Amino acid sequence: MMEHEELIQGYFKQSLSEADSQKVIRLLKDDAEFKAAFETYQEMHMAFKKAEYDNLKAQLQAVESKISEQTKPWYSQPWLRYAAASVLVIALGVNFFFGGSDNLYDDYFETYPNVYQPVIRGAASTSISDAFVFYENGEFEQAAASFKQLLEDQDDINLKFYRAMALLNAGDTQQALPLLEQLSETAFEFQAESKWYLALTYLKLDQTEKAKPLLEQMDAIDAEFKAEQRSSILKEI
Template sequence: MNKDQLLQKYLDHSLTEEEKTLLEKEIKENPDFQRELEEAYNLRKAIIAHKKEELKSTFKTLEQPKKRPFITKLISYGVAASVFISILIVVYFLINSPVSNEALFAENFEPYRNIITPIERSEESAHNKSQEYLAFYEYETGNYETALLEFTRLYESEKTSYYLFYKAICELQLDKVDAAIGTFLIHQKLNDTFKEKGKWYLALAYLKNNDIVKCKLLLEEVIKHKSYNYTKAKKVLESITTN
């Protein structure tokens, strides 16, 4: 299946589990594809808005009295009613087509940036460096499997809390959602400077896992305290509440 087909099925909310996996893989391997999804989603919203305007115009036309023979009026109203019903059906399905939790996750998730160890962008720079440097080097270059192993080892040996945060991000990126949730929950008990960021990512992990009750509770907490990504949290909460 090519990218265009995946994109269309994503907008129609008709992806199979296998196709969802392909979509996630495409997003991970091709950052530009994420932008294409967002542009297509925004276009869809614009179409809905346009259809609403058409609907308003149709109402105005129907409301304007015109002096015509009775039969002509009936025919005219019949045609207008048919057009109106057709537009109404299109608008209804466009508006009421639910956005999947998977799509919401894909729209809002991106790995948190490395703010711990500055990385030199060259292959040779990773040699003869500390284990922490190597972990963040793999993280920044997208080698999340290796980064996950390194962050796990680092936390086991040093118990530094932010290693857990980045470990959980790697797990979420690798679609190890249950593991990510478990790691984020442990991290939430440690009260470091990444705790509020962890709440946002834990909410996304619950969203991806279709645990909407826990997702909503965390999003409400993020919004209440205006913590990390609270404006995005508002939009996600609105989407899952209206779906």
């Protein structure tokens, strides 16, 4: 029998059998300790991918800089360098005075993983699995539409949460906001997560006065979820 750590690693490597994939789904729903370990591994996996991306980006920028020096681009002209610097200073000033809360949203927002019904590769397709396939593949507009259609037939609060997540990732704050406001006031599996994403949405909308109490309330619901990030944001707002 596979240990929990092997199951989690196998899920992210997409190497599990269908039976073991079904076991992961059951454990995520029934075993809080397994779910916590799964989410921790997910965060580490995402952080590793981001580090890889940042490293590649830095290498490409170094190559671009070297090429630019060799080809003497337009900004080798002194007056053009001064003009570019002036534009940069103005842009930074605008960002400092008008973009603070929105920047916090960008800094702290990340896609919430599918821990409700992980996709089993090769399994028979269903309406719910199709919606989560869209979600896991980053096709968030299609995912949001699929979740909406599912909710017309069943009032599943967990699907409402993932519809809100899909809408946020698709950039549709207007539709996501009322859903998150409803979910954050409802006691269910993802209430703490709903409050977190609602607080981030308020920050994006420059409604800091609404975001702050939400972040403070989360201690009473889930002292662990995004605790470090919450503390950092509360120091900045």
